[in-house]
Structure formats: structure tokens, C-alpha cells
Amino acid sequence: MAEPTFEENLAQLEQIVANLEQGNVPLEQALDQFKTGVTLSKQLEKTLKEAEQTVTQMVKEDGTTVTFVPEKNA
Template sequence: MDKEKTFDEAMKELETIVQKLEQGDVPLEEALDQFQEGIKLSRYCKGIVEDAEKTVTKMVNENGNEEILED
């Protein structure tokens, strides 16, 4: 990933990769490249979600309104 993508952009790319791989007519080398890119995008999206969860937890804790339990 060259530039910072939004969560939505990354998810759309990931969905495109999944659809392409599910079709099954992708040459092996390209499939491996696409799979690796999909893993990167998945980790990127997971990081965004985790950061958002931390931010929400911090905001709620600072306001003292409600405690969000972590798994």
C-alpha cells in the first residue's frame, strides 16, 4: 500500500481481491500476490478498528459515563 487509505478504500480493495480469488481463474503467482496484498489490507483494517475502539473506550472512560469491557 503506497499511501494512507481510508478504511472504506481498503475494504473495497479487499473485497475486490476476495471476489477475484473466489472465481478461481487467477494464475497461481498472481493469486499468491493478491493473497499477500489481501493479508496486508486485512491487517491495516484491523489496526484502524482497534485504534477506533481504543479511542471510544478512552472517551467513554474520560466522561465517566460508562465502562466498556474488553474481551
Template structure:
């Protein structure tokens, strides 16, 4: 059984770094000048990068949602802002 070449771990990449790598992969694959085997490797790497970006976005959304909720767990929305005016 052959093993796939190991790819660098993406867990340490920031969202911006991972997205930049993913954009580079997409651009190269869209040009169509990459040999088949390399295309497959790039596609696999892209899938890992996309999953990493998705996880980071979900974590960021959860943080924003938590920030937007007040101490009582209710949204601290426009009504709080209206009271400050």
C-alpha cells in the same frame, strides 16, 4: 535471490478504501480464474490490507472507549443519561 514485486503502500488508505480493495481481491480469488502466481500476489496484498483494516478498527475502538470514559476514568454510561431525563 528474487525480490517480490513492490506493492503500493496501504498506510494512506482509509478503512473504506482498504476494505473495498480487500473485498475485490476476495471476490476475484473466489472465482478461481486467477493464475497461481497472481493468486499468491493477491493473497499477500490481501493480508496486508486485512492487517491495515484491523489496525484502523483497533484505533477507532480505542477512540470510542476514550470518549465513553468520563474525566475520572469511569464509564459515563446509562446513569449519566438517566440523570438528564
């Protein structure tokens, strides 16, 4: 089975948050959903950090990469 996409994980996390906000989930189920939500949150954060690192890399003409640092406007 294929690993869920970022969007699928985000949708699942949003559903868990909505369920917990409603407050009508049994305690044991709420704890399980909370644990799943924390795991999803960590996976999403990791994916975003990896994407940020990829976006901030520039490939030079010789094939090497350098980190992109935007110029600050004074």
C-alpha cells in the same frame, strides 16, 4: 500520495476476495493478491482497534481520560 482510507482498503480487500473466489486467476497473481489481502486485513484490524480505543475513552472535566466500561445489567 495520500494514504488510502479504511473504506478504500476494505473495498480493495473485498475485490481481492472476489477475484480469488472466482478461481480464474493465475497462481502467481493469486499469491500476490493473497499477500496483499493479508496486509490489508492487518491494516484494517489495526484501524478498527485504534477506533475502538478512541471510542472507549471518556474525557473527564479536568481533561484527563478514563476508559469507559459499560455497566452490566444483572
